Amino acid sequence: MKISCYPYRVEFxxxxxxxxxxxxxxxxxxxxxxxxxxxxxxxxxLPPYLDDKPEHVMQxxxxxxxxxxxxxxxxxxxxxxxxxxxxxxxAKAAIDEALWDLEGKxxxxxxxxLLGIGNSISxxxxxxxxxxxxxxxxxxxLNVPFGFWLKLKxxxxxxxxxxxxxxxxxxxxxxxxxxxxxTDKRMAMxxxxxxxxxxPEFIEQPCPKDDLLLLSMISHSTxxxxxxxxxxxxxxxxxxVADFCDGINIKLIKCGGISPAYEMIERARELGLxxxxxxxxxxxxxxxxxxxxxxxxxWIDLDGPILISNDPFEGLSYNSGIIxxxxxxxxxxRKRGLV
Ligand code: MG
Numbered sequence: 001m002k003i004s005c006y007p008y009r010v011e012f013x014x015x016x017x018x019x020x021x022x023x024x025x026x027x028x029x030x031x032x033x034x035x036x037x038x039x040x041x042x043x044x045x046l047p048p049y050l051d052d053k054p055e056h057v058m059q060x061x062x063x064x065x066x067x068x069x070x071x072x073x074x075x076x077x078x079x080x081x082x083x084x085x086x087x088x089x090x091a092k093a094a095i096d097e098a099l100w101d102l103e104g105k106x107x108x109x110x111x112x113x114l115l116g117i118g119n120s121i122s123x124x125x126x127x128x129x130x131x132x133x134x135x136x137x138x139x140x141x142l143n144v145p146f147g148f149w150l151k152l153k154x155x156x157x158x159x160x161x162x163x164x165x166x167x168x169x170x171x172x173x174x175x176x177x178x179x180x181x182x183t184d185k186r187m188a189m190x191x192x193x194x195x196x197x198x199x200p201e202f203i204e205q206p207c208p209k210d211d212l213l214l215l216s217m218i219s220h221s222t223x224x225x226x227x228x229x230x231x232x233x234x235x236x237x238x239x240x241v242a243d244f245c246d247g248i249n250i251k252l253i254k255c256g257g258i259s260p261a262y263e264m265i266e267r268a269r270e271l272g273l274x275x276x277x278x279x280x281x282x283x284x285x286x287x288x289x290x291x292x293x294x295x296x297x298x299w300i301d302l303d304g305p306i307l308i309s310n311d312p313f314e315g316l317s318y319n320s321g322i323i324x325x326x327x328x329x330x331x332x333x334r335k336r337g338l339v
Contacts, residue, residue: 040102096257
């Protein structure tokens with residue numbers, strides 16, 4: 001197996017603001033693994049709050065490369081990948097995705113088939129709107145492609161005015177992501193009461209990631225599902241939060257790829273948790289990887305390719321908010337311009 005990687009800057013169609021800051025794009029590292037004439041693709045998205053820089057991630061991938069060189073099968077490569085303690089999680093995710101893509105191409109099966117997931121994707125994807133003024137939020141809502149659920153980022157003094165602006169023009173399913181912005185108990189309870197009136201499908205990460213007491217208070221004070229995102233990174237965190245929220249947001253970049261994400265979904269189900277499958281502004285490559293697991297999840301927030309302007313891959317599309325993948329083997333995507 002031969003592994004290579006290169007940096008890629010993903011550009012957003014519009015600047016994207018969440019409670020943690022604003023940005024116009026995201027640095028990524030693309031991974032390719034070749035064997036027997038086939039190439040598997042993977043993607044490490046590196047949003048600034050993760051602290052993993054492209055040079056560091058590429059160095060770590062290149063350091064891992066010589067372990068892969070003599071290997072003949074993806075199963076052994078995934079065991080090595082799981083054992084490695086030095087690779088940053090986004091790098092692990094990219095390598096894991098590329099190994100699954102490669103194996104699918106070699107066996108002429110989709111990754112979904114390799115994983116034994118029979119049913120097709122039926123859940124409607126959310127479309128994310130970042131923090132903005134109520135007027136801008138309303139304008140953006142009116143431009144959301146048909147069929148998508150709306151996911152609204154909140155965490156500014158205009159939150160209620162934004163929700164009112166949304167409901168003036170949209171009465172469909174609405175999801176809310178607070179990105180840790182409710183920092184005290186009184187404010188959280190007051191905001192919760194007001195937000196309930198807008199009937200969101202779920203409320204994501206309302207409070208700081210390590211404040212499990214506040215998370216617990218919020219989730220036990222409302223019938224609306226409260227989903228932990230930043231509080232949950234990898235498999236071990238599921239047990240830590242299981243009693244204090246209703247569900248978890250699983251992202252390949254956070255946990256290290258398709259393999260650990262699949263395990264996390266299984267564990268979450270054993271613990272009675274709901275599962276949201278999320279993303280970090282990936283191109284069609286990382287999103288196609290996550291989408292393999294979509295049939296196992298309650299909600300999917302995989303809108304990366306719609307929000308970016310320079311997707312280097314094709315093969316994934318959205319039909320009335322439902323992700324459709326080419327039936328091609330592996331992840332079902334190909335590099336633009338390549339046959
Ligand atoms: Mg989130």
